[in-house]
Amino acid sequence: MAEAEVKAESVGTVVVAGSANLAIAIAKTIAGLLSGSAAMLSEAAHSIADTTTEVLLYLALRRGARPADTRHPFGYxxxxxVWAFLAALFTFVVxxxxxxxxxxTTILVHQHTGNYLVSYVVLVVSFAIxxxxxxxxxxxxxRESRRWRATPRRYLRLTADTTVKAVFLEDxxxxxxxxxxxxxxGLSELTGSELYDGIASILIGVLLLAVATILARSNVSLLVGxxxxxxxxxxIEREMLALPTVDRVDTLMTMLLGPDDILVAAKxxxxxxxxxxxxEAAADEAERRLTERYPEIGYVFLDPTRSMPGTDRGRARRTQNED
Incomplete structure (x- = not known):
């Protein structure tokens, strides 16, 4: 799948999720106000937060896709x-x-107003959407995990495309x-106690807290580099060592510059x-091989250097830990 197609698919995923969350947020708000249920109003806040998140993720995709210029030679x-982190922060706070x-508040003082049926209908419709x-x-x-030759779980954990990760976790x-x-x-209706409705609302908040924390940590890690x-x-190391004129790769460093942009630098x-x-020919061939295997690699910098004393032949000095 071409890079442009991947970006278009990510935009489509965000737009679908945002449209669904907006419709659900309106329905949940109406149901929550009619029923007075804390859990329904919390779900309404959940959907409102998700809708705002999708807007911010859409901005993330559009702003991040701008081409490189003289002030930002590695692109945006x-x-x-940044926008994805703000989306996680909004979910956390709101x-x-x-x-x-x-x-x-519901557990301490709230009195339920009834009309459970409306809430049940909205919950079922929301679940389907x-x-x-x-x-x-x-x-x-x-699809993306197959392209990267990884399991879906591993892809979701390590992907630099935080938009699809956010949509999956939020949904x-x-x-x-x-x-x-x-x-x-259901428990509140059966027992006549608002305790269960309030507990459900708190559990929903804890769930949102966990999702926001995961997304925030992921985006901070990517922002740092x-x-x-x-x-x-x-x-990547094996591809470089396969070049006929290369004796060894002393140091290999990589950085995710964006959802579809990788920088490779090596001594x-x-x-x-x-x-x-x-x-010069080896440098050109290295770039050709790497970009052919991983089209996301946008920059390859090779620095010719002498062998480092006391190192094993053919092995690069590690600059990162095992995942």
Whole structure:
């Protein structure tokens, strides 16, 4: 799948999720106001937070896709992580904060107004819509994981495309939250106690807190400058060592510049009899091989260097830990 197609698919996934969350947020808000249920109002806050998140993720995709210029020679890929981090922060503050606070308030003082039926209908419809949005995200994750020759779980953990990761986690959390809200409403209706409705609201807030924390940590790591996975690191190293004029790779460093942009920099020891023309040809061949295998590699920098004393022949000095 071409890079442009991947970006278009990510945009489509975000747009579908955002449209679904907006419709669900309106329905949940109406149901929550009619029923007075803390769990329903927390779910409404959940969907409002998710809708805002999708808007920020859309901005992340658009802003991060701008081409490089003289002020930003490596492009704007990292800006997408800024917007994605703000999206996680919004979920943390607005979604989780409201759900937990409202749940505690409900347990202490709230009196339920009734009309459970409306809430049940909205929960069922919301579950169906969220399932459609999640299914699209899962399809994209499976396709991308095959392209990177990784399991879907590993791809989701290590991917630099935080937009599809955010949609998957938020939609998954939304489905779990709907079940929790339904159980809380059912127990409150059966027992006549608002305790269960309030507990459900708090659990939804804790769920949002966990998702926001995971996404925030992931985006901070990418903003700082995360390397590619160890498996891809080794494959890049092997491609360089396969060049006929390369004796060893002393140091190999990589950085994810954006969802679809990788920088590769290496100190390479060439054979002693290699000429300047040989080194130039090897550098061109290294770039050709690497970009052919991984089209996301946008920059390859090789620094000819002498072998480091006391190192094993052919092995690069490690600059990252095993995943």
């Amino acid at each position: 890929g990292k800006e997408s992580y 979604g989780a904060g409201f759900a937990i606070t409202h749940g505690v 969220e399932s459609v949005s999640l299914a699209r995200a899962v399809r994209q994750i499976r 998954s959390a939304a489905l779990v939250g709907l079940v929790v809200a339904g159980v809380g409403l 995360r390397a590619v996975s160890e498996r891809i690191h080794r494959q 390479v020891d060439f054979h002693n009899d290699a000429t300047g023309a040989d080194i």
